[in-house]
Amino acid sequence: xxxxxxxxxxxxxxxxxxxxxxxxxxxxxxxxxxxxxxxxxxxxxxxxxxxxxxxxxxxxxxxxxxxxxxxxxxxxxxxxxxxxxxxxxxxxxxxxxxxxxxxxxxxxxxxxxxxxxxxxxxxxxxxxxxxxxxxxxxxxxxxxxxxxxxxxxxxxxxxxxxxxxxxxxxxxxxxxxxxxxxxxxxxxxxxxxxxxxxxxxxxxxxxxxxxxxxxxxxxxxxxxxxxxxxxxxxxxxxxxxxxxxxxxxxxxxxxxxxxxxxxxxxxxxxxxxxxxxxxxxxxxxxxxxxxxxxxxxxxxxxxxxxxxxxxxxxxxxxxxxxxxxxxxxxxxxxxxxxxxxxxxxxxxxxxxxxxxxxxxxxxxxxxxxxxxxxxxxxxxxxxxxxxxxxxxxxxxxxxxxxxxxxxxxxxxxxxxxxxxxxxxxxxxxxxxxxxxxxxxxxxxxxxxxxxxxxxxxxxxxxxxxxxxxxxxxxxxxxxxxxxxxxxxxxxxxxxxxxxxxxxxxxxxxxxxxxxxxxxxxxxxxxxxxxxxxxxxxxxxxxxxxxxxxxxxxxxxxxxxxxxxxxxxxxxxxxxxxxxxxxxxxxxxxxxxxxxxxxxxxxxxxxxxxxxxxxxxxxxxxxxxxxxxxxxxxxxxxxxxxxxxxxxxxxxxxxxxxxxxxxxxxxxxxxxxxxxxxxxxxxxxxxxxxxxxxxxxxxxxxxxxxxxxxxxxxxxxxxxxxxxxxxxxxxxxxxxxxxxxxxxxxxxxxxxxxxxxxxxxxxxxxxxxxxxxxxxxxxxxxxxxxxxxxxxxxxxxxxxxxxxxxxxxxx
Amino acid sequence: xxxxxxxxxxxxxxxxxxxxxxxxxxxxxxxxxxxxxxxxxxxxxxxxxxxxxxxxxxxxxxxxxxxxxxxxxxxxxxxxxxxxxxxxxxxxxxxxxxxxxxxxxxxxxxx
Numbered sequence: 001x002x003x004x005x006x007x008x009x010x011x012x013x014x015x016x017x018x019x020x021x022x023x024x025x026x027x028x029x030x031x032x033x034x035x036x037x038x039x040x041x042x043x044x045x046x047x048x049x050x051x052x053x054x055x056x057x058x059x060x061x062x063x064x065x066x067x068x069x070x071x072x073x074x075x076x077x078x079x080x081x082x083x084x085x086x087x088x089x090x091x092x093x094x095x096x097x098x099x100x101x102x103x104x105x106x107x108x109x110x111x112x113x114x115x116x117x118x119x120x121x122x123x124x125x126x127x128x129x130x131x132x133x134x135x136x137x138x139x140x141x142x143x144x145x146x147x148x149x150x151x152x153x154x155x156x157x158x159x160x161x162x163x164x165x166x167x168x169x170x171x172x173x174x175x176x177x178x179x180x181x182x183x184x185x186x187x188x189x190x191x192x193x194x195x196x197x198x199x200x201x202x203x204x205x206x207x208x209x210x211x212x213x214x215x216x217x218x219x220x221x222x223x224x225x226x227x228x229x230x231x232x233x234x235x236x237x238x239x240x241x242x243x244x245x246x247x248x249x250x251x252x253x254x255x256x257x258x259x260x261x262x263x264x265x266x267x268x269x270x271x272x273x274x275x276x277x278x279x280x281x282x283x284x285x286x287x288x289x290x291x292x293x294x295x296x297x298x299x300x301x302x303x304x305x306x307x308x309x310x311x312x313x314x315x316x317x318x319x320x321x322x323x324x325x326x327x328x329x330x331x332x333x334x335x336x337x338x339x340x341x342x343x344x345x346x347x348x349x350x351x352x353x354x355x356x357x358x359x360x361x362x363x364x365x366x367x368x369x370x371x372x373x374x375x376x377x378x379x380x381x382x383x384x385x386x387x388x389x390x391x392x393x394x395x396x397x398x399x400x401x402x403x404x405x406x407x408x409x410x411x412x413x414x415x416x417x418x419x420x421x422x423x424x425x426x427x428x429x430x431x432x433x434x435x436x437x438x439x440x441x442x443x444x445x446x447x448x449x450x451x452x453x454x455x456x457x458x459x460x461x462x463x464x465x466x467x468x469x470x471x472x473x474x475x476x477x478x479x480x481x482x483x484x485x486x487x488x489x490x491x492x493x494x495x496x497x498x499x500x501x502x503x504x505x506x507x508x509x510x511x512x513x514x515x516x517x518x519x520x521x522x523x524x525x526x527x528x529x530x531x532x533x534x535x536x537x538x539x540x541x542x543x544x545x546x547x548x549x550x551x552x553x554x555x556x557x558x559x560x561x562x563x564x565x566x567x568x569x570x571x572x573x574x575x576x577x578x579x580x581x582x583x584x585x586x587x588x589x590x591x592x593x594x595x596x597x598x599x600x601x602x603x604x605x606x607x608x609x610x611x612x613x614x615x616x617x618x619x620x621x622x623x624x625x626x627x628x629x630x631x632x633x634x635x636x637x638x639x640x641x642x643x644x645x646x647x648x649x650x651x652x653x654x655x656x657x658x659x660x661x662x663x664x665x666x667x668x669x670x671x672x673x674x675x676x677x678x679x680x681x682x683x684x685x686x687x688x689x690x691x692x693x694x695x696x697x698x699x700x701x702x703x704x705x706x707x708x709x710x711x712x713x714x715x716x717x718x719x720x721x722x723x724x725x726x727x728x729x730x731x732x733x734x735x736x737x738x739x740x741x742x743x744x745x746x747x748x749x750x751x752x753x754x755x756x757x758x759x760x761x762x763x764x765x766x767x768x769x770x771x772x773x774x775x776x777x778x779x780x781x782x783x784x785x786x787x788x789x790x791x792x793x794x795x796x797x798x799x800x801x802x803x804x805x806x807x808x809x810x
Numbered sequence: 811x812x813x814x815x816x817x818x819x820x821x822x823x824x825x826x827x828x829x830x831x832x833x834x835x836x837x838x839x840x841x842x843x844x845x846x847x848x849x850x851x852x853x854x855x856x857x858x859x860x861x862x863x864x865x866x867x868x869x870x871x872x873x874x875x876x877x878x879x880x881x882x883x884x885x886x887x888x889x890x891x892x893x894x895x896x897x898x899x900x901x902x903x904x905x906x907x908x909x910x911x912x913x914x915x916x917x918x919x920x921x
Contacts, residue, residue, distance in 0.1 A: 753917030756833050763829070
């Protein structure tokens with residue numbers, strides 16, 4: 001067996017991070033170095049294996065993904081094993097576990113391990129002073145392992161396993177600083193919110209299994225007969241006449257799967273968890289936003305696209321219900337969260353809403369059939385969003401450092417020693433209970449509790465002290481805003497616009513998507529300029545911002561600085577160049593330049609082969625490019641007007657407030673009160689049900705009532721027995737001694753202590769015995785009468801005695 | 811010869827006399843004296859029955875001897891003497907302790 005063969009190598013890709021998780025948890029103890037070596041080594045080996053597969057795929061790309069290609073009957077790499085054997089007779093079908101490498105997998109394998117590796121390296125610096133370092137790297141490894149498992153899976157069940165591993169990891173990592181109530185609440189919120197989508201998605205998977213008997217991607221998605229069958233069959237036909245809500249089976253399954261994505265990729269009704277997830281350490285945010293969690297949601301719908309679009313005629317502008325759902329939700333979310341991002345002051349919250357917005361772009365693109373554009377934007381977005389998050393982490397780290405330095409009363413950048421050695425990051429006040437050993441300097445309590453190192457109003461002018469972060473953040477921001485030509489974001493967004501524009505003549509839905517996305521893109525440029533201007537440009541607005549940097553000249557500071565900036569540089573490179581693989585050859589100058597290098601729209605050609613019927617090639621059209629340029633120009637110009645021309649100074653209100661008006665600004669800052677609405681509409685009723693119905697009525701009333709009834713019956717029976725015991729058993733038991741005591745009391749008078757009385761008794765007794773002897777011996781005839789007489793005398797005596805004794809007792 | 815019934819009557823009278831003393835006298839010494847009278851009444855009975863019934867017991871050497879009544883009487887003397895010795899000692903001890911020899915006052919042995 002040749003292990004470098006991609007058919008086998010793919011199996012190994014998710015293994016190292018998963019193994020790393022167990023090894024670190026079980027064996028690394030508290031050793032930071034050991035956990036770092038294991039985690040980085042494992043993710044590095046995954047990256048190497050992925051890279052070799054990507055290289056193999058790119059060099060042999062002519063064949064990969066084609067049905068009946070030269071790579072075996074399926075034209076893909078991979079294999080599967082029988083996981084749950086055939087249940088003979090019971091109607092169960094075998095469940096196979098396997099891996100699959102097709103062009104879509106390849107581009108994910110290019111992006112995911114690389115982003116993971118860079119985030120791991122970044123975490124070395126960022127989490128350097130966290131006391132729970134080992135645990136962090138263990139969780140991070142599991143996260144990466146879950147994502148890689150999801151990417152290489154060849155069936156929905158295995159994908160779902162990776163999906164849920166990531167759900168768990170997001171919970172663990174968002175709540176990593178669980179001393180902060182906001183962190184563990186955010187973790188719970190993320191877990192619960194994504195759960196809603198996951199449950200619906202699981203129903204979809206179950207229904208797919210029930211209708212086709214397989215969850216394998218190739219069997220379902222590359223089988224026109226199956227797809228047609230699902231598209232024609234009415235949903236839940238055994239229960240609903242004519243199909244559930246008139247949907248086809250494919251549509252119902254598709255909608256369920258899209259719901260899973262809505263939860264995981266934080267689309268509109270279920271988007272609330274993602275901004276709160278910013279409570280986690282920044283590398284986790286980058287992980288969630290770029291490499292893993294939310295990408296997984298988009299990957300799922302891209303992967304399932306043939307099923308989602310089953311029954312649709314995209315060319316004719318006829319969309320299937322899941323596609324309409326995706327288009328509407330995606331476009332709405334893109335615009336909706338872009339407006340929220342305008343008014344956020346937390347540097348990470350802006351990025352969070354920007355992520356939601358960009359994911360909306362991808363899902364809307366997929367909704368109108370822009371398969372390649374969605375996948376393309378997924379990849380470019382992963383790079384520049386990871387870059388932006390790591391950059392913001394670098395800023396936060398620097399701001400904390402600056403706050404310590406400013407607080408320590410040192411002036412100048414060169415004199416603040418290793419003052420930051422003891423602090424954690426975003427949550428520097430959260431480690432009070434940990435008491436890092438050996439922290440003899442700059443105790444964390446020194447930090448002003450009200451200072452927020454993530455608040456952009458506290459920043460400004462950071463370009464002076466953090467040039468590398470500034471430059472890379474600028475590149476990331478430019479890519480996010482869609483800076484023309486030189487950034488990846490421009491090309492991928494342009495492709496989405498091109499597809500939407502192309503469809504708009506055939507479908508009103510595409511017009512809606514186009515308009516919503518164009519508006520969202522304008523706002524994207526605006527809030528990106530706002531963020532960069534508020535963070536890096538202008539003059540420092542606080543002392544902390546003046547001193548913000550992480551390379552303080554010490555060896556440790558240099559090491560941290562390297563670990564924090566090296567990934568930024570790599571990601572910035574990809575944020576710039578990753579777009580060129582998707583350039584339309586018809587694009588003026590650039591297109592022909594790329595073509596002259598021998599590439600013929602490489603990305604679209606490559607990824608398009610994942611589908612059974614590769615999407616049609618789109619000819620170059622000037623209008624969507626004009627849209628891209630216009631929305632970027634407009635947004636950037638507005639940003640320049642508001643934030644660059646007259647930089648915000650300390651204490652000045654946000655210029656956005658002046659433009660939008662105080663009311664709208666407040667609404668945006670409060671995220672349209674969606675959280676409050678959910679609190680009112682779902683959480684309060686749930687609490688009410690829990691407290692009033694479940695607790696008081698069900699638990700206290702019904703269950704406790706039954707228990708109390710049983711208890712009361714038991715007590716009643718017990719009382720009955722007690723009465724029986726008291727009257728009968730005790731009556732007998734106590735009666736005997738009582739009678740004896742009575743008798744003794746009556747007879748006590750006999751023993752008077754008078755010796756002569758005793759003699760008299762003896763005399764009477766002797767006389768009585770003697771008399772009886774005389775009667776027995778001499779007059780046997782009158783024995784009966786004598787006995788009777790004696791009894792009568794005895795009774796008489798007792799009577800007299802009793803009367804006299806009762807009289808005496810009175 | 812005086813008949814047996816005469817002895818018995820004397821003995822009975824003596825016994826009754828003694829019993830009356832025992833039951834009716836208050837002085838403990840007088841009660842002891844009554845007891846002596848009763849014992850002696852018994853002695854009279856024993857000796858009288860022995861004399862009139864001539865009980866014979868065959869001894870080891872074949873002689874027929876009859877000494878049981880006298881022997882009983884002698885025993886009673888001995889026992890009576892011992893009893894009086896002990897009884898008087900008790901009475902004296904009682905007197906020392908409680909300054910009384912009246913039987914009715916000596917009633918602490920009761921329930």
